[in-house]
Amino acid sequence: MTRTRRRRLMLVGGLFVGLAAAVALALTAFSENILYFYQPSEIAAGEVPTHTRFRIGGLVENGSVERNNDDLLVRFTLADCEASVPVQFKGTLPDLFREGQGIVAYGALNESGQFVADEVLAKHDENYMSPDVAEAMKNQQGESCMPTNMQAKR
Amino acid sequence: MLWLHRFGSLPYFYRISRPIALALAVPGVLLAAYGVYGGLVEAPVDYQQGDAFRILYIHVPSAWLSLFGYTSMAVAGFVALVWRLKLAEIFLVAAAPVGASFTFLALVTGSIWGKPMWGTWWVWDARLTSELILLFLYLGVIALHNAIESPRTAARACSLLALVGVINVPIIHYSVEWWNTLHQGPTVTRFGRPAMEMDMLVPLLCAALGFTLIFGWLTLWGMRAQLLWRERRSRWVKRLFSDG
Incomplete structure (x- = not known):
């Protein structure tokens, strides 16, 4: 390798390493803002500021979904392994909304501790299978109170 | 020696790139066709999403190529x-529009x-946002190349942008593991418990491989056009067109 090539290699390599380090530092510094949602237990622990809008992610508790007959108001509770938060929402729900499903809701807490959502999104997991296989897996493992795809990363 | 290297290899590349492109195109199209057919028609429905999950047979190969292309x-x-x-x-200049197209398709x-x-x-979650930035990086490379007259200077500027932008690639890949995103975690690259049934996975892998070969074919074709344009004043290109 000639001297000019080695110099270019050092220059380009050094530039790249420096830039990568800068981006890594910036992302670490901003990581709080990149978090997409909070969990019910964090809300119960008071780690989430009140009077601001935020996202909450959890599982729709079995048997908790109540619908109104005359309008689109839906009430349900979102839970993780430790806590649950009552949620109300008026609007159309995504196809994947069902009891036991991971959901991310956007809104704010009201005075009575209810989460008033104006957007409800379903989060699906990375598993794909046919209904027969899903049935067999369910019998084998039972259901988790918080599947890995809904666990907060801290 | 240097003279040989510079002017000898380009006509040679131009000559051999044609059969290579063909060798990529034929199995590429066949594999992609098999994969897409197997995914859209033969694979079983998903227990949660029903038939809607089948779009992943286009989405996943496109997303894979958006990352592979930029890398x-x-x-x-x-x-x-x-x-x-x-x-x-x-190569850098020819791959950019192909990669940008796959990124757009994935989005x-x-x-x-x-x-x-x-x-x-x-949603503005980490995965979707970083993938959108990738599209802008591709478009940036294309725009930069068109903005600078001298092909060598243009290529150098594009090389720098490609190198700087590649930092985004691991961010895209790991975004779903590092942060809470709406987008789900990795299915195919996950080890251990299979995240996808075999009947669904095999067509997906075939489609991904087929799309990759098609990416190579299209890029090679773009390289040939780029090569002719850049070397249009050289003797070998002139001879190529004067002979017939």
């Missing part, structure tokens, strides 16, 4: 910057999937 451009950019290899410069199919499944066309 290969960054490697070519590195080689072009350090060794000033013309073929690397030409659009994901959006169409997101509306019924998630309940929204778009």
Whole structure:
């Protein structure tokens, strides 16, 4: 390798390493803002500021979904392994909304501790299978109170 | 020796690139066709999403190629910057529009999937945002190349941008593991418990491999056009067209 090539290699390599380090530092510094949602237990622990809008992610508790007959108001509770938060929402729900499903809701807490959502999104997991296989897996493992795809990363 | 290297290899590349492109195109199209047919028609329905999950047979290969394409451009950019290899410069420039197209396809199919499944066309989560930035990086490379007159200077600027932008690639890949995102975690690259049934996975892998070969074919074809344009004043190109 000639001297000019080695110099270019050092220059380009050094530039790249420096830039990568800068981006890594910036992302670490901003990581709080990149978090997409909070969990019910964090809300119960008071780690989430009140009077601001935020996202909450959890599982729709079995048997908790109540619908109104005359309008689109839906009430349900979102839970993780430790806590649950009552949620109300008026609007159309995504196809994947069902009891036991991971959901991310956007809104704010009201005075009575209810989460008033104006957007409800379903989060699906990375598993794909046919209904027969899903049935067999369910019998084998039972259901988790918080599947890995809904666990907060801290 | 240097003279040989520079002017000898380009006509040679031009000659052999045609059969290579054909050798990529035929199995590529066959594999992609098998994969897409197997995914859209033969694979079983998903237990949660029903038939809607089938869009992943386009979405996943496109997303994979958006990352693969940019990474290969960054490697070519590195080689072009350090060794000033013309073929690397030409590859970088030719791969950009192909990669940009796959990135666009990944974003659009994901959006169409997101509306019924998630309940929204778009969210600003880490995965979707970083993939959108990737599209802008591709467009930046294309724009930069068109903006600078001298092909060598243009290629050098594009190489730098490709190299800088490649930092985004691991961010895209690991975004779903590092942060809470609406987008789900990795299915195919996950080890251990299979995240996808074999009947669904095999067509997906075939489609991904087929799309990759098609990517190579299209890029090679773009390289040939780029090569002719850049060497249009050289004797071998003139001879190529005067003979018939």
